[in-house]
Amino acid sequence: MNVENQLAGLKNTSQSALLFEQALEVIASGVNSTARTPRSGWSPYPLFVHHGTGSRIFDVDGNEFIDYLLGLGPMLLGHRHEQATNAVIRFIRERGTVFALPVADEIELARKLISAVPSVEQMHLTNSGTEAVLYALRLARAYTRRKKIIRFEGMYHGFSDSVYWSKHPPLETAGPDSNPVPVPQGPGMPSGIENSLIILPWNDCEALDRTIRERGDEIAAVLTEPMMCNTGCILPEPGYLELMRKLTQQSEIVLIFDEVITGFRIALGGAQQYYGVTPDLTVMAKGFGGGFPVAAVGGKKAIMQLVAEGTVSMAGTYSGNGIAVSAANATLDFLMTPGIYQKLFATSGRLMRGIAEQLDSVGLHARVVGVGPLFQVWFTNSAIRNYRDAARYARKDLFRIWWEQMMKRGVLFHPDAFENLFVSFAHTEEDVERTLDAVKNALPEVKRRMG
Ligand SMILES: Cc1ncc(COP(=O)(O)O)c(C=O)c1O
Incomplete structure (x- = not known):
């Protein structure tokens, strides 16, 4: 140029x-x-x-x-991208878009995601990362029968009322460094949500250890990006993700990796493959859709079974629609090319x-x-x-x-x-x-x- x-x-x-x-x-x-x-x-x-x-x-x-x-x-x-674009055009031309019934291609896609992402034994499609996070939290709360979620200051997990807190709060209102208070993204959030959130500084082993030791039996999930990608790019310090895994396992807390940004990007199996730390649930979006709107939550069968039993309902008119599924299948085919x-x-x-x-x-x-x-x-x-x-x-x-x-x-x-x-x-x-x-x-x- x-x-x-x-x-x-x-x-x-x-x-x-x-x-x-x-x-x-x-x-x-x-x-x-x-x-x-x-x-x-x-x-x-x-x-x-x-x-x-x-x-x-x-x-x-x-x-x-x-x-x-x-x-x-x-x-x-x-x-x-030719492969993803052609797959979508072909699907729409030859088959349609939304049926409120499954298509066989969803099974093919689920198999690919399960083979690509270490933590995923079963999965469920959604349309956006926001929805997938929302479902991951619901699953974690239903599974553990606990209410509170640990969420880290500076991260973004979509715009739902339950987590659109403390993304980039003004420091004057955000509480002490080692013990931040929840700050809503803005007005309009139903009151009381702050009582379900514990906001922690990231990369702080002591704060995580102390919180889980003191309040572990109230905590349903630790929700984290495995790399902090919504406050610039901040890497996990050596041992931090491993400690997170150990502490959550010990206290039977669901560890959720939000891999909306890292997934399929820093490795086919995302940051969990790159760092060798396997969460219980994973939120996936962006990278596996070839530019088309598709997302998913997946993880341990024991947790995902709550959906099979009907304990947790996961709905969505457009979830698993033909555009999303054909785009994701073609994208994963491309991503699975050796080398x-x-x-x-x-x-x-x-x-x-x-x-x-x-x-x-x-x-x-x-x-x-x-x-x-x-x-x-x-x-x-x-x-x-x-x-x-x-x-x-x-x-x-x-x-x-x-x-x-x-x-x-x-x-x-x-x-x-x-x-x-x-x-x-x-x-x-x-x-x-x-x-x-x-x-x-x-x-x-x-x-x-x-x-
Ligand atoms: C880490 C993370 N989680 C969740 C989301 C929300 O995803 P979506 O915009 O698809 O709702 C984003 C969006 O940028 C994100 O970066």
């Missing part, structure tokens, strides 16, 4: 601006998800996309970007190392943190182990400058430092080299503005 042309192109984002003005009239906030609002970083207005193909997206003004936003995760195979993750890790490893080298070479206090195709750049010198570290020390202002400089050079990712960069199977060596060229040209401006 010619950088000068791209810079010139970006001066002409008038179609996006115009469309956003029109959208504001008829769509509350102008976009259909909070993560696309100016408040979330897309200021003064989000780019309106015309189309995507492979590793690239094109906005309505004709600007082309190497895409590391990837729809916030689902486009793991790249945009309009494919080595290639993904080679491409993304080159990118992560290249960015890290350039950060070093300009002397910026910054580092790249992540695993393979999932990472973030932290602009800080300080250690970041949990949400509070990130809230206190991450230089969001520098991230913003980097984001602007990269976008001007045709490289797109989410403008919020608490999101991630995603690499797809469609990204090429050439994409990486172009991205690193952009990094090289962008960083001096970040350094200049560092103050």
Whole structure:
């Protein structure tokens, strides 16, 4: 991509601006998800996309970007992947979409998920990660006959009333570091939910151990992302997931891994395969749908049996619909191709190392943190182990400058430092080299503005 042309192109984002003005009239906030609002970083207005193909997206003004936003995760195979797209078109043309009756393809999909993800002995489809989390919690409460859920500050588990708490709370209202209080995402939550939540700092073995020792017999589940991917990218410290597994097992608490982001991305079997820690229940979405809306909860048969017995009802008009099932079957076929993750890790490893080298070479206090195709750049010198570290020390202002400089050079990712960069199977060596060229040209401006 010619950088000068791209810079010139970006001066002409008038179609996006115009469309956003029109959208504001008829769509509350102008976009259909909070993560696309100016408040979330897309200021003064989000780019309106015309189309995507492979590793690239094109906005309505004709600007082309190497895409590391990837729809916030689902486009793991790249945009309009042939296998997934054709499977969906064929299914719709030849068979239909929704029947309120099962199709045989659901069994095929369940078998693939069970063979791919270590913890999954049985599963159930849903349409979104939010729904799957909601069901995982219901299953855990029904199974243990306990009420409370441990949930970690800085994580996001969807927008249901039961867990849309303490994602990024203002520190003034969030209580002490070692003993945070539940903070709702906003008004409108039914009262009393806070009594069912225990909010803990992540990567804190002592806090987890103390809480489970003192209150283990009230706790139904520990709900966690195995890597924290909704406050930038924070890795579990060595031994932390293992301790979580040990403590939950000892107190008969259901351990739930929310692998909506990590699943099928950092390994076919997700973070549980990568780290070798097997939870009781797993929430899956994004990565296995090839860009189509599908999600699932799965895990130990003993827990999933509550659905079979009719103790826990799992409903959903669109659950297991033909679009979702055909897309997921085709996507998993692709993901099960031998050697494919080595290639993904080679491409993304080159990118992560290249960015890290350039950060070093300009002397910026910054580092790249992540695993393979999932990472973030932290602009800080300080250690970041949990949400509070990130809230206190991450230089969001520098991230913003980097984001602007990269976008001007045709490289797109989410403008919020608490999101991630995603690499797809469609990204090429050439994409990486172009991205690193952009990094090289962008960083001096970040350094200049560092103050
Ligand atoms: C870790 C995690 N869990 C759950 C969700 C909710 O998934 P969905 O947007 O499909 O409802 C998300 C969404 O980004 C997520 O990152």
